[in-house]
Amino acid sequence: MKKYLKIIISLVLLFLIYFGITTYRRLELISGFSGKSVASCHFIANRSLENIEKSDNDFDVIRWASNEINESETTAEATVFGLKKRKAIFRNGLGATLIDDNFDITKPYEIPKRAKSKNNLPFPYGDAEPKDTIFVNVDYAKLNQAVANAFDADEEVAKRTRSVLVIYKDKIIAEKYAVGFNKNSILLGWSMTKSITGTLFGILQKQGRFDIYKPAPIPEWQNDNRKNITTNDLLHMNSGLEWDEHYDRICDATEMLFHDEDMSRSQLLKPAVFKPNTHWNYSSGTTNLLSGILRKQFKTHQEYLDFWYSALIDKIGMHSMVIETDMAGNYVGSSYAWATTRDWSKLGLLYLHKGNWNGEQLFNASWAKYVSTPTNTSKGKYGAHFWLNADGFYPDAPRDMYSCNGFNGQKVFIIPSRDLVIVRLGLTGDAKFDFNGLLKRIVGSVKM
Structure with a gap:
């Protein structure tokens, strides 16, 4: 019995050593990526934590992270197995920033001054919708099929395309978005x-x-x-x-x-x-x-x-x-x-x-x-x-x-x-x- 116990202890120790060498140092990067991603996707792109975890942070080791959003502080935190907590803070104009323990979140900061002028010109030079234009040299059936083929069929998660936009001679000739996304999605x-x-x-x-x-x-x-x-x-x-x-x-x-x-x-x-x-x-x-x-x-x-x-x-x-x-x-x-x-x-x-x-x-x-x-x-x-x-x-x-x-x-x-x-x-x-x-x-x- 003692012999088997020693073997088990040795294997556990070997695993911990292997984990420490290959993975533990990566945990801070995993939680950093996840926390930053959650803060940006939520506060910039207005997406829910559930959606972010299922569609942005669902790959490789990043899915190991556990995330929380603090709406009042406009922050997101992530840990991996309860370890290596990282925080990202969102600030209007500056987006989300991954911060360390020395970062003073109360310190005043400057933001870019924006000049978002509006006009009635159609896209791309203004805010109005693009004018419908039919080009005789465009095979629209072939074009639309090409664009549709870039997206996953129902229940598939392979191509993972979110948007395709085709512009010819300054005119939009094809535009398609995945479910949950549209022309206003950031x-x-x-x-x-x-x-x-x-x-x-x-x-x-x-x-x-x-x-x-x-x-x-x-x-x-x-x-x-x-x-x-x-x-x-x-x-x-x-x-x-x-x-x-x-x-x-x-x-x-x-x-x-x-x-x-x-x-x-x-x-x-x-x-x-x-x-x-x-x-x-x-x-x-x-x-x-x-x-x-x-x-x-x-x-x-x-x-x-x-x-x-x-x-x-x-x-x-x-x-x-x-x-x-x-x-x-x-x-x-x-x-x-x-x-x-x-x-x-x-x-x-x-x-x-x-x-x-x-x-x-x-x-x-x-x-x-x-x-x-x-x-x-x-x-x-x-x-x-x-x-x-x-x-x-x-x-x-x-x-x-x-x-x-x-x-x-x-x-x-x-x-x-x-x-x-x-x-x-x-x-x-x-x-x-x-x-x-x-x-x-x-x-x-x-x-x-």
């Missing part, structure tokens, strides 16, 4: 936010306020081999800086998003492991570093908060959009922008029209070519904070197509040669969703 773009951040540098450049080809204005780099890294290198993700971004394990990206107080410094502190412009490496830390660089272009924090909306977001009528901040007050430009499907499409339309929005040029037309030209170290798949199809990643889509991409299959496709913008938002990425088939069928329904 959805997280994840890394599509990177394209917002990058665009702001194009706007600053047109205004003559910034030169992306000069060394990045970072004092901490001036006395080592990082001093020659340019903002252009950062925008192309080929700075040569060390960074690990793999979401199936603890890495630099998850540590930044779920631990760091000031996310603009997460990449800044990393050493250079390659010379600039010789090695492409996708990095959310780089984009948040760019957000920090943007912040330093303004005299006050208020000006920085306002600029993102006044120069771009509200300028093109993306009035539903909210970009969330970290604990230090930086916009999390890598990951945390929320907007309706229609508003996400407006970013694509701005690029389709090479920076011109209803007669006003927000960035130089050459900027659209700049972001859609392959980085020489990316094998044709990446430009400047936009993804490309130059190498035929989607073999049945036009090679001039480029896109804003986000985790779990958030996409805004821009196809200049076909005058198309296609938006798909959902909860499955390329590994589980046939984007090539969707693009092939939609493009094929519009005759040239």
Whole structure:
């Protein structure tokens, strides 16, 4: 009996050691992801805790978390098996922020000043419904079937598409939403936010306020081999800086998003492991570093908060959009922008029209070519904070197509040669969703 007891105790100890090595450290990331997700989905997108847990936090180990919402404090808390409690707080204008025990929730804070002008123009340039337009060269039966095929049939949970929107020549020619979602539903773009951040540098450049080809204005780099890294290198993700971004394990990206107080410094502190412009490496830390660089272009924090909306977001009528901040007050430009499907499409339309929005040029037309030209170290798949199809990643889509991409299959496709913008938002990425088939069928329904 004692022999078996020793064996059982040994096995339990081995399990606890294995659990501690492989899982316990991850619990804080799990509860952090869950708490942040609940706070954002509830207070920004007005969804219930039950709905969030069933349709957003129902994957992998994230479903282990237990969550609570405090309406009066506008906070959400999450734990995993009663361990590693994390809290996120929602603040109007700033979205939800994952906080630590040192964060002072009573401290006054600044919020962006929004200019949400209204007019009677139809979508996309105004608040009125889009005009019904029938194009003789569009096979609507084929188009509608392509869009319908992107959604799960009754009782299925495979494709998990929430919305698809197709715009041709500035007109909506197809629009569909999953049950429980509609044109007013606010959805997280994840890394599509990177394209917002990058665009702001194009706007600053047109205004003559910034030169992306000069060394990045970072004092901490001036006395080592990082001093020659340019903002252009950062925008192309080929700075040569060390960074690990793999979401199936603890890495630099998850540590930044779920631990760091000031996310603009997460990449800044990393050493250079390659010379600039010789090695492409996708990095959310780089984009948040760019957000920090943007912040330093303004005299006050208020000006920085306002600029993102006044120069771009509200300028093109993306009035539903909210970009969330970290604990230090930086916009999390890598990951945390929320907007309706229609508003996400407006970013694509701005690029389709090479920076011109209803007669006003927000960035130089050459900027659209700049972001859609392959980085020489990316094998044709990446430009400047936009993804490309130059190498035929989607073999049945036009090679001039480029896109804003986000985790779990958030996409805004821009196809200049076909005058198309296609938006798909959902909860499955390329590994589980046939984007090539969707693009092939939609493009094929519009005759040239």
